[in-house]
Amino acid sequence: MTPLVTITGLDKSFPGVQALKKASFELLPGEVHALMGENGAGKSTLMKILAGIYQKDAGTIRVDGASVDIPSPRAAQDLGISIIHQELNLMNDLTAAQNIFIGREPKRTLGLMLDEDALNRDAAAIFARMNLKLDPRREVGELTVAMQQMVEIAKALSFRSKVLIMDEPTAALNNAETMELFRIIRQLKAEGVGIVYISHKMDELKEISDRVTVMRDGAYVGTLPTASTTMDTIISMMVGRSLTETKEAIPDSIGNDVVLEVRNLRRGHAIQDVSFSLRKGEILGFAGLMGAGRTEVARAIFGADPLDGGEIMVRGSTVAIRSPRDAVRLGIGYLSEDRKRFGLATGMDVATNIVMPCLRRFLSLGMFLKSREIRDTARSYIARLKIKTPSDSQEVRLLSGGNQQKIVIAKWLTRDCEILFFDEPTRGIDVGAKNEIYKLLNTLAAQGRAIVMISSELPEILRMSHRIAVMCEGRLTGILPGEGTTQEDIMRLATQRHSTTATGSTTSAAARELTQ
Template identity: 45%
Template sequence: MEQDILLQMVGISKSFPGVKALDNVSLNVHGGTVHALMGENGAGKSTLMKCLFGIYGKDSGHIYLEGKEIDFKSSREALDNGVAMVHQELNQALKRSVMDNIWLGRYPTVMGGLAVNEKKMYKDTMAVFEELDIKVDPYRIMSTMPVSQRQMVEIAKAVSYNSKVIVFDEPTSSLTEEEVEHLFKIINMLRDRGVGIIYISHKMAEIKRISDYITVMRDGQWIATERAADLEMNDIIRLMVGRELTNQFPPKTNVPGDVYLKVDGLTGMYNQLRDVSFYARRGEILGLAGLDSSGRTETLESIFGIRTRKEGIISLNDQPCFNRSAGESIKNGFALLTEERRATGIFGVLDIKANTVISSLKRHLRFGLYLSEKTQREDTQHYIDAMHTKTPSQETKIRSLSGGNQQKVIIGRWLLTEPEVLLLDEPTRGIDVGAKYEIYQLILDLAHKGKTVIMVSSEMPELLGVCDRIVVMSGGRVAGEVDARNTTQEEIMTLAAKYV
């Protein structure tokens, strides 16, 4: 039930060196509602929330919680006063247990504070997990869990503070479909309790489903706030990018040539993959479709040699190539853009340029002696321009870019290696609607040059719009293959359910 205004942010401004990240932004959130915050990569969504949560100090403006002015100086203070945030980038103590992570900094103690009361901590953790229906062992060490489960722990932590306002900053980017449903249940429960929820996501379908209000930001400014029911998808996109987006996909002009890559009888160590076989041509974009845990990511990882194969032959031009490790695969002309690129691919303290060229330094070597500064700059600028990466300069440290813009830099890094076979795992995850087009264009450009691209995506329209052929996986096996030009979402869904 919608209640009065719970959180009021008025005229918030915030600058970083060279960037006006927020310019006089206001936001009202009612209790018992989900308020979506939308905008292109770098629009200022995370920054606005970090100003609320005490991570950044705002330059000007006022924030009121239940009518009382607040100005948190730390996230600790925010949490203690009823504001919690699930971050876009997870920042957890990976070597410690699940319950340590939840109670860090507020351990229940015994003997007048001399020792941690582990029994109580366990009981309290279980109580939260039961309430939220989360099935995770409180003693488990964080680093041994998949990212999606770590994300659920983070969500449990936010709820455990009994917060009045909870911010979810792209919470679903690493969740499976089932986990997303679970999260939505939790969010609906919180809404029923009167919590004010701020929800950031680039996934339109999610936004339409979960939100009551939508606020759109652009270039650090407030653009509009409307009831979600009153906005169509196209309205949201137009408000976000500031113009009509006529084409979602660039015209497909690549012409696939001879068969180049063959994958034959790929079988995993633990039966996650069984007898997976397919081929891909030069100049072709091959899609891998399927439900979560159908083996798509495992297939890419097995081809790239970072997952052990029990059986299976990979060949290029009918010559077997063993790809026993990432190093060997790279030598054989393969590159892999992983799903978890933010966790695994970013050198935070290095600048944009270093992060872009780090995997293709050979291109810049002159006489085997020194690295050409000029070509490094040119290549870096090429990808900044091509994807409209929002950054003050090439020398900006990558960690100060917005989440989506960090992704663009990493995508540029792998495109720059000009691999013969490019493996892409969910390439547009976390990327705003406008910038997706530019990434599709870059993928097409590679196909034009005769490169082979294999792309995993959970977004069916994206597979249909970009690929030539689509191999559909189900339960670790190949369920079928379709021509992307004359197939339907229904046909693909039917195949995807074949061995489930």
């Protein structure tokens, strides 16, 4: 069988970084081939070269056995290669059909007018091939993230793609949506499409992939059949050592000091009478299905979204938080789930991003930057958080997603916030970096910081939390202890659409705890 893609000896360098070193990869027709490695291992760079976004410095790419150069994304599409990025590239104000065929719209007679009927008909045909029930006339901005993901896949198929690259495709999907995506993937696989699947979720790889290739530090490590390979083997290949996944002891030094208390927060249907407290040195996990309102609660407390009503108390005093600036002044920091949009200035360097929340501290005479102090501070956090960057002057956009996440954490640590909201802190981060962030959160809690950790990964919630607050459809349906709670306990509350006395003692205990 002739491989769809064969990559050998690929090199690629950026200023101060050699991203790829003699990298290799192979993709067969009708294969789901997982590509794994720690953040910064070179996975995305390798695939962006295949997709024509970056150009190689050296090496060979063969498509259907023929050596090719891929100077642009259009050249890749002409070869039948499409990529679906982790951050979706869709225009919210256009319809699904318009997004799929943008720049290639069918025209009416003489080519002067768009043929909207043909546009919608062609899009509907692709949706039918995918067994997807979606009106092609729906605006993309009205769709869920999962449906937007399907529109991206439909767009790739409209190019008659035989190679489909998926970068963290389930990062923003819940379990049901992930299963629907897997159904589409299996269907494409049966049609002979080769799929490169980049993910840090180990359980997904076992379910969906045929082979797995591991990269480390920009180089090829090895390729193994997924079915006969243990996750421990893959992890060892990724990090160059064995890595235990045992639960670390979370700090037990929770004081009685309540540093944050919210009462009856309300904001439309997104937040409905939510109340909870947070103690010094505590990690309070927030669980729930997508759309439950967890992020909305965090953003409202941080002043990013207005509230309809309710009370917020910081260290026992009622406060008015009308903007993020108010929250930061009160010692509250928020690490957004969308780090690139809300957490970073990606066009600026690492040092500037790290000191940004407290830039006034680094001014002399109120107008001159203390450059040496900025560099020293940045370098201390680069070392402390093990941020992989050639220097503190490197642009953030050139770093991997996991290292970008660490920079956001460093930013709030520099500000010395007492209350920290971590919204999906390990999304898109490899298993090695996850362990580092877990250790960091435990260290912060041991130092007396109060932490709210929002996560869609239940094992992560159970591993890290002193208590677990569960939300469903804008309501807080219960608060469970971290010890002794199971995933089933959490899911029972996460699907409890209305809190009633029929739920028994757990809900009653949670209700009592809300005011403690």
